[in-house]
Amino acid sequence: MTIENIVVNMENAVEIKDLSKHYGEVIAVNHISFEVGKGEIFGFLGPNGAGKTTTIRILTGVIKPNGGTANIMGYDILKQSLRAKQIISVVPETSNAYLDLTAWQNLMLIGELYGIPKKERRDRAETLLRMFELHERQNQLVRGFSKGMKQKLILCMALLTEPQVLFLDEPTAGLDVESARLMRDIIRRFNGDGATVFLSTHNMEEANQLCDRIAIINHGRIAAIDTPENLRMKSSSLKSVEVSFNTPVSVDELCKISLVAQAKKMGDKIRLYTDEPHNVIESLLDYARSKRLVIISLNTLAPTLEDVFVKLIKAQGD
């Protein structure tokens, strides 16, 4: 393959067309297509076994798809895989640093594999180790590191190459609150410098806080793709009113209120799902008066990303 043949689309960092992958009869990725814009933080959500990791493995050149194409910054991941790999980095869910090397040796190894000149890789490594507060343990074997330290080191190794596209697979899973927050801050800062982030996560709040757009994948197919806000707004049926009374009330009884689609007990509160929250509030006030109940609290709630996710996954399951 020659450089002259490359058609570079400068607007998209990642372009996937009709991508598919199967293992025997099991379809892991089923003809998916989408784009990730340059400089975007793109969330990739889905339940276990939905096809997230397979998609990331294809995009990072680890496995080959059975059909379709995937381009990273214009480079075909199949035909120009080394060029594509040169401009990406991966942070996997489970740390894959070499346990029998020190943190410093791991960083130097990655620097050499990406062809980064010696002085530059040393300078970058020192800066990153300080940023992640690992510099004091840089000469210790990774074997003795905690999970959080290993995960920080993996992010250091990914950032050392100054990638244009960073793939993160559950980067904060199992981390303490402080480490997870540091991770998110670094991801934001990295994205602020113009790089693209492809983030696979189970953490809805994390996706909500970080991502410009989100794709939800289930059974190897894209169930939805939009901004977090648009996804929430599209799910009008997930609007709700949350109420609590001075004495316990039967959920079944509140279900009978007109316009209430569903009622759920949430601790000492009851959540009523409806398309018209204001009408339900009026009905609730009437109900409370008629039953001589005192309303302790009353809130209207927009659907959370988690609600949208569960709804979409259930809809696909049906």
Add this chain to the structure above:
Amino acid sequence: MREYACSDQLKRALTIAKKNLRIYYRRGPVVIFGLIMPFFLFLAFFVGRNMPIERLFTGLLGMTIFFSSMSIGPAIVPFEARSRTLERLLSTPVSVWSLLIGDVIASFLYGFLISFVPMTIGLILGVNITNGLVLCLGMALAAFCFSSFSVLLSAYPPTDVPSTVMMISNLVKFPLVFISGVFIPILEMQDWGRIVASFSPLTYFTDLVNYSTQGIGYFSVFVDFVVLIGFTVLFLVFAIKIHEKTLAKRLV
């Protein structure tokens, strides 16, 4: 313009080799399979038998370079698959061939350097080396050939269990030692034995050692070198082709 310069990939292969030497060649099994086992095999077969020192030297040198060059090579890929570092390597801008050449270089350096232990023992015991250049070139080529063979042995089945690969590797290695003129010189073999021996790369190295120490060889030096080079190329090509198809299958 090619996708990547060959020299770039070779540099990265050297990085892989350096990493392997740091991580894998300090492990216990490497010392056991590379030095201790050939030494005990040597003792088992040669002690108590009245043989010239040169013949003992051929056996010890042949076994040491064969076992040490192949001691860890077959297990590196399964080790890396199990510790998930293989996935990291596959996502870096390093081609499969340079990854494997890196593994071969590490095995080669270890096998070649270790072979100077029996060499030194032989010299101390009075082995007369008549052609040192042929012997050294033969040692280097044999170490590279056996290292390539070790990487081929790790290609199939695509497992992430190192012990599975080591078991298969031992099943191949031991019979080869017995048919390659280590214990019975090729000149003393029957015709069928010589035909079988000609399929083993170790045969051509022991023939070179015989030539370098006793001045006699079954094949000419030229044939020994050409066949060793041929085996090396064959092992490497097959190793790269098979690994390219199976590497990703090791990822869970």
